[in-house]
Amino acid sequence: MNWSVILTSMLPEHLLLIGMLAILGLEIRSGHSRDGFALALLSVGAAAAAALWLFVTGYLAEPFPQHFLVDPASSLSKAVLIALALPVLLISRDDFAETPYYTLVLASLYGACLVVSSTSFPTLFLGIEIMSLPVYALVLLGLLRAQSTEAALKYLVLGGAATATLLMGISLLYGWSGSLQIETFGAALQYSDPLAMAGAALIVAALFLKAAVVPFHAWAPDAYEGASAPVTAFMATVIKAGVLLAALRIFGTTPVLQPMLGLVAMLPLLSMAWGNLAAIRQVSFRRMIAYSSIGHAGYLFYALLGDGDGRWQAIVFYLIAYGLMNLLAFAALPRGADDERQDRLDALKGLYRRRPFSAVMIAIAMLSLAGLPPLPGFVAKFLVFKNVLAAGHTMYAVAGLVASYLGIYFYLRVIQYMFMTEQDPAAAHGSPRRYAVAASLLCLVPATLLMFFPGWLLERL
Amino acid sequence: MADSTILNLVLWLPVLGMVALLLSPRGNDSAVRGMTLGVMLLQLALTAWLYRRFDGSVPGLQFETRVPWIGDWGVYYHIGLDGLNVLLVALTAFLGPLVVAGAFSAIQKSVKLFYAMVFFIQFAMLGTFLAQDLFLFYVFWEAMLIPMFLIIGIWGGERRIYATLKFVLYTAFGSILMLAAVIYLVYALSQSTGVPSFAFADLYQHELPVVVQGWLLAAFALSFAIKVPMVPLHTWLPDAHVEAPTAGSVILAGVLLKMGTYGFMKLGFPLFPDATRLFTPALMILSVVSIIYGACLALVQTDIKKIIAYSSISHLGYVMLGLVSLDLLGIQGAIIQMVSHGLVAGGLFMMVGMIYERCHTRELAAYGGLAKLLPVYSVFFMILTLASIGLPTTSGFTGEFMVLMGAFNAAWPQFQAGDSLPLVLAVSAVAGVVLGAMYMLWLAQRLLFGEVKAPHQPFTDLVAREKAILIAFVVAIFALGLFPQGPLAKTELAARDYQHRVLASRVEGTTP
Numbered sequence: 001m002n003w004s005v006i007l008t009s010m011l012p013e014h015l016l017l018i019g020m021l022a023i024l025g026l027e028i029r030s031g032h033s034r035d036g037f038a039l040a041l042l043s044v045g046a047a048a049a050a051a052l053w054l055f056v057t058g059y060l061a062e063p064f065p066q067h068f069l070v071d072p073a074s075s076l077s078k079a080v081l082i083a084l085a086l087p088v089l090l091i092s093r094d095d096f097a098e099t100p101y102y103t104l105v106l107a108s109l110y111g112a113c114l115v116v117s118s119t120s121f122p123t124l125f126l127g128i129e130i131m132s133l134p135v136y137a138l139v140l141l142g143l144l145r146a147q148s149t150e151a152a153l154k155y156l157v158l159g160g161a162a163t164a165t166l167l168m169g170i171s172l173l174y175g176w177s178g179s180l181q182i183e184t185f186g187a188a189l190q191y192s193d194p195l196a197m198a199g200a201a202l203i204v205a206a207l208f209l210k211a212a213v214v215p216f217h218a219w220a221p222d223a224y225e226g227a228s229a230p231v232t233a234f235m236a237t238v239i240k241a242g243v244l245l246a247a248l249r250i251f252g253t254t255p256v257l258q259p260m261l262g263l264v265a266m267l268p269l270l271s272m273a274w275g276n277l278a279a280i281r282q283v284s285f286r287r288m289i290a291y292s293s294i295g296h297a298g299y300l301f302y303a304l305l306g307d308g309d310g311r312w313q314a315i316v317f318y319l320i321a322y323g324l325m326n327l328l329a330f331a332a333l334p335r336g337a338d339d340e341r342q343d344r345l346d347a348l349k350g351l352y353r354r355r356p357f358s359a360v361m362i363a364i365a366m367l368s369l370a371g372l373p374p375l376p377g378f379v380a381k382f383l384v385f386k387n388v389l390a391a392g393h394t395m396y397a398v399a400g401l402v403a404s405y406l407g408i409y410f411y412l413r414v415i416q417y418m419f420m421t422e423q424d425p426a427a428a429h430g431s432p433r434r435y436a437v438a439a440s441l442l443c444l445v446p447a448t449l450l451m452f453f454p455g456w457l458l459e460r461l
Numbered sequence: 462m463a464d465s466t467i468l469n470l471v472l473w474l475p476v477l478g479m480v481a482l483l484l485s486p487r488g489n490d491s492a493v494r495g496m497t498l499g500v501m502l503l504q505l506a507l508t509a510w511l512y513r514r515f516d517g518s519v520p521g522l523q524f525e526t527r528v529p530w531i532g533d534w535g536v537y538y539h540i541g542l543d544g545l546n547v548l549l550v551a552l553t554a555f556l557g558p559l560v561v562a563g564a565f566s567a568i569q570k571s572v573k574l575f576y577a578m579v580f581f582i583q584f585a586m587l588g589t590f591l592a593q594d595l596f597l598f599y600v601f602w603e604a605m606l607i608p609m610f611l612i613i614g615i616w617g618g619e620r621r622i623y624a625t626l627k628f629v630l631y632t633a634f635g636s637i638l639m640l641a642a643v644i645y646l647v648y649a650l651s652q653s654t655g656v657p658s659f660a661f662a663d664l665y666q667h668e669l670p671v672v673v674q675g676w677l678l679a680a681f682a683l684s685f686a687i688k689v690p691m692v693p694l695h696t697w698l699p700d701a702h703v704e705a706p707t708a709g710s711v712i713l714a715g716v717l718l719k720m721g722t723y724g725f726m727k728l729g730f731p732l733f734p735d736a737t738r739l740f741t742p743a744l745m746i747l748s749v750v751s752i753i754y755g756a757c758l759a760l761v762q763t764d765i766k767k768i769i770a771y772s773s774i775s776h777l778g779y780v781m782l783g784l785v786s787l788d789l790l791g792i793q794g795a796i797i798q799m800v801s802h803g804l805v806a807g808g809l810f811m812m813v814g815m816i817y818e819r820c821h822t823r824e825l826a827a828y829g830g831l832a833k834l835l836p837v838y839s840v841f842f843m844i845l846t847l848a849s850i851g852l853p854t855t856s857g858f859t860g861e862f863m864v865l866m867g868a869f870n871a872a873w874p875q876f877q878a879g880d881s882l883p884l885v886l887a888v889s890a891v892a893g894v895v896l897g898a899m900y901m902l903w904l905a906q907r908l909l910f911g912e913v914k915a916p917h918q919p920f921t922d923l924v925a926r927e928k929a930i931l932i933a934f935v936v937a938i939f940a941l942g943l944f945p946q947g948p949l950a951k952t953e954l955a956a957r958d959y960q961h962r963v964l965a966s967r968v969e970g971t972t973p
Contacts, residue, residue: 401640402638
């Protein structure tokens with residue numbers, strides 16, 4: 001075994017691990033739960049930089065042959081995933097001052113890194129589980145109300161169901177091909193063997209469950225509402241990105257044909273339409289974001305309809321634009337002691353008068369999530385539908401665009417509340433947390449660059 | 462400085478202004494107003510300079526900038542002036558400072574955000590006219606929704622939220638189908654040539670089967686017709702106009718609606734000429750229906766702003782009629798009519814705003830005999846009324862007359878060939894002129910003459926700022942009415958180009 005390759009190629013993972021151990025060690029040494037904020041921030045920043053460095057240098061190695069591959073694509077995926085966690089850490093400063101929170105976030109990131117580098121199903125499975133398990137605890141960690149328990153339990157049970165489905169799918173594929181390599185999935189798509197199809201369909205269903213695609217979405221609104229805002233932001237961005245990158249890994253560049261096409265096109269399409277429609281009825285901000293993320297999961301999976309090379313570009317660009325904008329909204333969101341009242345959309349009424357900076361930031365985020373140009377969300381949406389159309393699925397592209405139209409209203413309603421409605425004297429008035437401005441700028445600056453120079457990133461994908 | 466740099470400056474000045482406003486400290490409203498007006502005047506000066514330098518005898522684009530934007534997809538940041546957009550760019554730059562100055566006293570809430578949004582919409586409108594790349598065009602086209610949504614929604618009247626949501630949801634629906642058509646069109650082009658390109662120039666060469674042309678034209682036309690608006694897609698307009706603040710109405714009537722007709726002229730018809738000729742009778746019928754129906758609705762309104770809003774539908778019907786007549790005179794008339802309507806309707810909305818600021822109602826019944834109370838105001842109102850009717854020497858006459866001449870020119874040979882529909886439609890369009898005279902004169906009569914009444918008396922007549930704004934409108938209206946040769950010379954080549962493009966066949970397999 002070549003230790004120096006393992007050391008270099010897995011540098012991002014190592015840095016996360018060191019951060020985790022350091023935080024735990026500090027706690028053991030001092031005997032009480034200490035603030036791991038600075039350490040967590042440092043190790044996440046270093047890990048993101050390391051992943052970016054591996055990408056820029058075009059590092060290619062296989063530290064664990066047949067299981068774990070580090071190539072520029074996986075390095076970039078890691079850089080994106082880890083970097084998205086930075087604003088999350090910044091905005092959680094006031095909610096979580098205790099060690100376990102940071103350890104759990106780092107552990108989840110570690111799992112996400114495994115996912116995007118895996119070339120075999122066991123590694124992939126391990127990665128997905130390491131990524132998700134800490135999140136069940138995170139939902140419960142900042143227990144703000146009684147429903148949080150229910151939300152965490154729901155999430156856990158359905159997450160368990162997803163795990164079981166995934167394993168079942170993997171075993172069927174193994175039974176069909178005798179291989180645990182990830183390419184088996186691509187091969188299964190090519191043949192219409194019932195066993196292979198069943199295996200592939202189960203794996204896709206498990207991914208849909210993890211990413212909250214209709215009809216496997218029911219856990220998401222409860223979990224998002226029950227968790228505290230930073231954890232919701234983490235689930236909506238990093239975890240969703242992890243699952244999508246896992247899907248990208250599994251699908252590779254294999255074209256999606258019938259009968260799998262029906263599954264991979266119809267459910268995401270339903271997800272877009274239902275996510276966007278159900279979001280209109282919500283009164284809780286986080287629940288609305290949950291439905292919005294159900295819709296976005298639909299767009300993201302839609303990108304898999306495109307041909308091989310375009311998928312990578314579309315999904316990574318989309319994840320960056322979507323992640324930055326979601327985090328921007330959460331970073332600027334005012335929060336208060338009474339979470340249940342503060343989370344109501346009504347609390348945003350008249351926000352522009354009280355806190356113009358927060359209102360403008362949230363407005364930018366909403367417009368981008370709605371996919372209105374010139375914001376980066378538009379280029380992301382355009383990219384997805386361009387690829388779907390180029391793959392010959394004209395009707396799916398048109399249907400998807402119409403479904404995306406349904407989403408415009410509820411995003412605009414948030415802006416309407418903030419700018420056009422007088423504030424409700426009974427509503428809770430929170431304030432943005434410490435580091436909110438730093439976190440907002442951390443999202444806004446890259447997003448602005450992405451808005452003016454999308455070509456710069458696209459050429460590198 | 463090179464001319465193309467100046468054109469870029471004209472486009473990006475509003476962005477600079479917007480950023481400066483958003484970063485400036487709160488509280489100093491008069492500095493914000495002064496700064497905004499200064500930037501707008503600078504933009505107007507630069508545009509005027511470019512307009513003078515624009516050479517109508519040179520075909521194609523002038524002051525061009527073309528740099529790769531999204532290299533992978535063949536998207537370019539490509540802007541330039543040509544005969545089709547030069548007048549509209551000038552109109553946009555002309556209305557900018559007037560809109561800003563007109564809102565000095567009316568907008569007292571969130572002043573900074575308001576002017577930032579005016580800058581934003583100015584940028585989006587200019588960008589739409591200047592873009593020579595379909596992707597860029599679409600970005601600007603859609604981006605316009607954001608500031609307009611806020612302008613109507615924050616500073617509008619009682620039912621502003623309903624009106625602004627209706628406006629956005631109507632427009633966005635058209636745009637989303639247009640987006641599908643844009644993607645399809647570019648994809649089809651890159652299939653046949655192997656090079657992805659969004660450039661208008663490349664798309665104009667592209668051959669497509671008639672059926673595909675028909676679908677794509679339908680998608681583009683839906684989006685453009687909503688914006689024009691053509692009957693029956695017009696229902697958002699009265700709501701948006703009535704609820705919008707004066708500045709919003711002036712922008713809406715002055716420039717935004719022209720984005721629809723410009724879209725037809727620049728993209729919809731020339732990109733899909735065979736489908737366009739196939740649909741010409743239907744488009745003509747819709748145009749004439751818009752003219753007559755808009756005028757009839759204007760006749761029965763009791764709200765001053767609504768009368769002018771419906772008159773816009775009628776006046777833009779002429780533009781559409783001119784464009785589909787495919788007669789050179791008609792096309793040039795349509796271009797002149799676009800500018801003329803921007804000036805006349807913009808001026809009228811500005812005047813309604815002025816009286817609303819004084820009396821806080823737009824109900825026509827509340828007014829009477831203003832000629833005695835506000836003599837200066839009444840003179841200006843009368844001039845704008847006559848321009849709206851299309852009295853000779855005003856710009857309204859030039860535009861409408863040329864459009865009707867064009868429609869008759871196009872209809873007569875067809876009539877002789879046995880098809881009487883175009884002639885019937887052209888004759889019916891003349892009825893719109895008569896109806897126009899009816900509703901506008903009736904409005905002026907009820908407002909200015911008769912028994913003297915007005916709420917919230919006493920009030921002062923126009924102040925110097927308001928007079929300056931209206932003088933600018935009136936001078937421009939007469940200039941365009943008395944000396945149309947200059948603008949016509951600048952647009953003639955482009956109008957011929959448009960005519961040739963739409964008359965040429967571009968069905969797949971045949972060489973044009």
